[in-house]
Amino acid sequence: MTLVAIAHERGIATLTLDSPANRNALSARLVGDLAQALADCAKDDAVRAVVLTHTGGTFSAGADLKAPPNPYTFVDLLRQIVTLPKPVVARVNGKTRAGGLGVLGACDMAVASSASDFAFTEVRIGVAPAVISLPLLPRLDPRAAERYYLTGERFDAAEAARIGLLTLAADDVDDALAPLLGGLRKASPQGLTASKRLVTARVLDAFERDAEDLVQRSASLFASAEAREGMTAFIERRDPVWEL
Structure with a gap:
C-alpha cells in the first residue's frame, strides 16, 4: 500500500503524505512512493500543478532514523x-522538522496555517542540515538561516514566511491556498514550465555545484560517534551526553 495518497480536482493533483504513525518521517519507502507519484504527475497532461500535503499533525518529522532513504535518493527527490515541469505547492497544517524542511524548500510555493511550527533539529542530534541546504540556502534569509541552523529552536509560521521558508502563513491554510491555485489554473502549461525554470535556476545551480560535497558531509556526520549518541538519545527520549 502506498504511503502517498493521490487525488485530482480541476487540474490540481493533491499528493498526501500518509504515514501518520511515524509523523510522515522520510523513510526509504515514503521517499520512493513520493518520487513515483511526482513522476506520474509530470507525465499526466491533465495535471496543471501539484499540492503536497499531509495527514496528521506533522507535515514531516524529517529523516526516518530507523529506515532512512539513501542520501542520493533523497537528493534526487529534492531535485x-x-x-518538475509543473509547480509544486506545499500545504502545511502542523509541525515540520529537519529533512521535512528540505521538502518545503524544494517546493515552488509553500503555505502554512498560523498554528504550524518549524525547526532545524539536526544540530541537536550531532548532525547538520547539509543535504537540505541545496534548496533552502538559496531561498532563506542568511541571518535567519544562521540562527535556526545553529540553535535548533522552533519558530512559527509568521517567522517562516518572513525568512523565505513559506510563501504565506494564514489562520486558514485553505483560504490562503485558494487564490494561488486559482492563478495556476488560469496559467498555460507552457507558461508555467518556462516561468518555473526562471525562478528555480539559482536553486539548480546549488544542486550542480554542491550536491556531492553535501552528501559526503552528511554521511560523515551520520557515521560519527557523536551522531550515534544523539540519535540514540532521541530514540530513547533522553538528553544527549553533551547537553548542559
Missing part, C-alpha cells in the same frame, strides 16, 4: 520537485 525532482525543483525540476
Whole structure:
C-alpha cells in the first residue's frame, strides 16, 4: 500500500503524505512512493500543478532514523520537485522538522496555517542540515538561516514566511491556498514550465555545484560517534551526553 495518497480536482493533483504513525518521517519507502507519484504527475497532461500535503499533525518529522532513504535518493527527490515541469505547492497544517524542511524548500510555493511550527533539529542530534541546504540556502534569509541552523529552536509560521521558508502563513491554510491555485489554473502549461525554470535556476545551480560535497558531509556526520549518541538519545527520549 502506498504511503502517498493521490487525488485530482480541476487540474490540481493533491499528493498526501500518509504515514501518520511515524509523523510522515522520510523513510526509504515514503521517499520512493513520493518520487513515483511526482513522476506520474509530470507525465499526466491533465495535471496543471501539484499540492503536497499531509495527514496528521506533522507535515514531516524529517529523516526516518530507523529506515532512512539513501542520501542520493533523497537528493534526487529534492531535485525532482525543483525540476518538475509543473509547480509544486506545499500545504502545511502542523509541525515540520529537519529533512521535512528540505521538502518545503524544494517546493515552488509553500503555505502554512498560523498554528504550524518549524525547526532545524539536526544540530541537536550531532548532525547538520547539509543535504537540505541545496534548496533552502538559496531561498532563506542568511541571518535567519544562521540562527535556526545553529540553535535548533522552533519558530512559527509568521517567522517562516518572513525568512523565505513559506510563501504565506494564514489562520486558514485553505483560504490562503485558494487564490494561488486559482492563478495556476488560469496559467498555460507552457507558461508555467518556462516561468518555473526562471525562478528555480539559482536553486539548480546549488544542486550542480554542491550536491556531492553535501552528501559526503552528511554521511560523515551520520557515521560519527557523536551522531550515534544523539540519535540514540532521541530514540530513547533522553538528553544527549553533551547537553548542559
